[in-house]
Amino acid sequence: MSEHFDTVVIGGGQAGLAMGYHLSRARRSFVILDENPRTGDSWRTRWDSLRLFTPARYDALPGSRYPAAPWSYPSREEFANYLSSYAQTFHLPVRNNRRVTRLSHNGNSFTIETDGQNLAADNVVVAPGWDRKPKVPAFADQLSPDIRQLTAGTYKGPRDLAAGPVLVVGAGNSGADVALELASTHKVYFSGRHPGQIPWPIDAVAARPLTLAVFFAFSHIVNLNTPAGRKARPHILAHSGPLVRVKDRDLVRAGVERVPRTEGAKDGRPQLADGRTLEITNVIWCTGFRPDLAWIDLPVTGPDGEPKQVRGVAKPQGLYFLGATFQQSLASSMVNGVGRDAAFIARHIAARAPRPANALGNAAATVRPEGSAAPQ
Known part of the structure; x- marks a missing residue:
């Protein structure tokens, strides 16, 4: 018999880990499947000199602070190590070396087939990274x-x-x-x-108040709830931020x-x-990427190959996507923005099928108080 979870998260990058954090806070039974040998490996394979283009103060996942000077730029290896320590600090149930080969629905629940084991779930969050192809x-x-x-x-x-x-x-x-x-x-x-x-050096001391305002706008103004955000979204999707x-x-x-x-x-x-x-x-x-969703055996993609979703909510009920560009705001595909989208999906899951705290089982995580630092 396959294991059954309230929620299976497919993808163990920053989006999947942020989702895990919020599912844990909501007291859900869940597991995170990551095809990589180590958490953070999706970053370790990028170009050697890569540094995040946002300062460290914007590079933390929910519930933690990034362990570096706030206006420094983490390297790919530093950020990968941060993701590993984040999963460990919050005891997130990540299963590495688990490549999902098929996702389907049998009329009652989702079936997640991997190259090692099949799982069943009431909800599935697809967060494999949008930079696959x-x-x-x-x-x-x-x-x-x-x-x-x-x-x-x-x-x-x-x-x-x-x-x-x-x-x-x-x-x-x-x-x-x-x-x-x-x-x-x-x-x-x-x-x-x-x-x-952004016309000024974002880490310049004199310009930091402007930088704070810009990143606030990325999340709270340039989003689907505002006319400015809805107008900007097609341009950003067609080109870039x-x-x-x-x-x-x-x-x-x-x-x-x-x-x-x-x-x-x-x-x-x-x-x-x-x-x-x-x-x-x-x-x-450097012309962008699109997701690789060929393994989803459900009618969830449009003619462009992108998933049909609204703020991450798709059909059938219980299927969600996380980490897409401008999923809710310009910050959605940024490290500091994915947590907000994950929190929205976690609330949607909880509202769809409330589950008591004693239903956690041994697959859920224990989180530290909000604001505790995850060591690198």
Whole structure:
């Protein structure tokens, strides 16, 4: 007989852990399934020099403070270690090396098939990370085979590139980080629609009150409850949010050359919107990602492959998604914003099927008081 839980959370990254925290506070029986060997490994596989583009004061999950100077920028390894310690501190029931191969519904409950065991659940929260499959344009296949092509997910560092110029396609925060890093070793062209930027250094002492106001706006103003948020959402989904840490002037000083959008290929070379072709030897596609939901055996995705959901609530009843870009606000896909969306889903689960505290079983977690620090 398969194990049965009130809720199964699929994905053990920051979204899944935030969900676990709120389910524990709601006294629910749950388990978190993570396909990685260690909690935090999804961050350990990103490019070597990656640092979060938000300061540490915005990089904590609910119930904790990030264990670093508030205006420092954690590295990928530091943040991965924080996620591991967060799960341990709050005794979250994470099961590693559990890859989900199929999610279905038998009319009474959900069936979660893994490569090791099947589980049953009344509720399922799908939080596997929205950066699973890179969005690479179809014309990439028309580029010459002598051009080395990488994505933001496969790029690890300058050593991955061939000698010669590099075109970074995608002008969001990841693209800006990669372009700035490569400028010291390569001629870099930076292509894409400018998403705007926070115009001041966000960690500058004099500007910190403005930075606090901006991040407040990301959560509480630029969201689905306001006209401004609803107007901004389509643009952000089509492109990206504004540049936060890296600024235009940083790219100019480093010698990065901004060029128009890359719209096709001609004679094996990338062609820009102004008709020019670029003689380059490398392309890095920082053009975003989409989720990999092919394992969900339920009619939950639209024509674009994105799940059909409202604030994370989907159909059939009891199915939820967490961690999507602008799920509720501009902050939804940021570390400091996912906890708010997780709390909303936890309340929805509790309202749908209240369960007494003595129904916890041995799969639920024990949380420390709000505000306690999780050690790194």
